Amino acid sequence: MVSSNITHDTEHLCQSCAQKNTSVFCKAKVEYLTEVNSQKVFNTFKKGQTIFNEGSYPFGVFCINSGKVKLAHLGDDGKEQIIRLLKGGDIVGYRALLSNERYSATAVALEDTQVCFIPKELFIHILKNDAGLTFEMMKLLSDELHKTELKLTHLAQKPVRERLAEILLFIKETYGFEDDGITLNVRLSREEIANLVGTATESTIRLLSEFKRDSMVELDGKKIKIINQKKLLKTANLQD
Amino acid sequence: MVSSNITHDTEHLCQSCAQKNTSVFCKAKVEYLTEVNSQKVFNTFKKGQTIFNEGSYPFGVFCINSGKVKLAHLGDDGKEQIIRLLKGGDIVGYRALLSNERYSATAVALEDTQVCFIPKELFIHILKNDAGLTFEMMKLLSDELHKTELKLTHLAQKPVRERLAEILLFIKETYGFEDDGITLNVRLSREEIANLVGTATESTIRLLSEFKRDSMVELDGKKIKIINQKKLLKTANLQD
């Protein structure tokens, strides 16, 4: 929240928000949506900018309008572990708010990103009154927990090679392809991919080279093209 | 739910439940508690018995009255990954219920365990009407998510030795000590400990031997005594 592009706008209405149908939050009752509309703060983050920082206190919740965001823990030795990838329609920062704790992770924009900030009090107020929304939020948390538990199991039991293949497919699921239908629609550094997989950067680079050699992917700088998804899926050894 | 000890009892009242003050679920409004009381099914599981199985459909939620339970994923190769340890006052099986999915994990009693089963419809009904309870449930999920994310980061970044030390301390936090003040109050096999840490059984055995040599623990069959918690904490290298 260091950016200067903060606007209490009337331009970006929740009612006409592009994410109205995908975001949990925008499923609140109409009466609350109006309230959100008047209190929310529209904000833009440039690529690389921090939306919030591990250790600081949450004052509200962020609703991503457009763009891409990584959510990461900083390990004891300073190495980051990316725990979620977010896109338009997702909300961030609710975990700490609900647990009434400081942020346990840092959110950074992976590209220019637009977000709506909804103040804590309003968020909590709506949750306490809109049972439907609360139930949706609970489901969302529940799904997130499930995904994280699966990741945990895979991290514990699968070799790096399989996990990397899995992550590439996960990135595809999350952000999809570019217009060409094969290029992953996000630019991540090798280090960031490593921090998603939970391995060393060099290992990631090495394995990506192998994947290229085995004609599963094509590499062009930060562009990653998936040219044999079937083989990649096999490499990931997924069955759930 | 294969046990034959099922009783629609009037004996075990929620109102006088030993876990009334610790369990989230028992914080429901009094009117609902009465309802729960009449619909819940009291059940006993012997050590080693399965409470529910990965892949099957949830028909309700389990409230642990007394005893100890492990919740584990079965990895693709059949190796289990223990994702939670549960005790009296905890509830299990809510995750799948809320996400409207099959169980993604298996719950097994680590010792003789008493549970109350609350039918799905009632559980959902209460959640949809008791905003306070729903909010509590949300917090619970939120905390669980946080813990799991932390585990994920540690699994990705810390060596087995540190993770084992951490798990021993975690077991102590969860189940505490026996009356002697040093023996961990649960019997887990070396394999189970390994499946908590996310490592091979032999590695766990080896490291426990080291911990013993370095006089951090004492081993007596499945009994594990923590004789130098400070040193163990240092070995775990925790700072959060």
Place this chain on the structure above:
DNA sequence: TAACGAATATGACAAAAGTCATACTGGTTC
């Protein structure tokens, strides 16, 4: 009490993954 099997323990080895050093590449700035 003997005997059995399962769990624990330990050694030897293999495989996986991380680290360090060193190139190479691509994009940026001057």
Place this chain on the structure above:
DNA sequence: GAACCAGTATGACTTTTGTCATATTCGTTA
């Protein structure tokens, strides 16, 4: 275009961890 830097790539090596084989112990049952 030269120079520079960060990111990428690759090789050589070390460390960590897993695997397999084999004792050994423990608790259980006959």
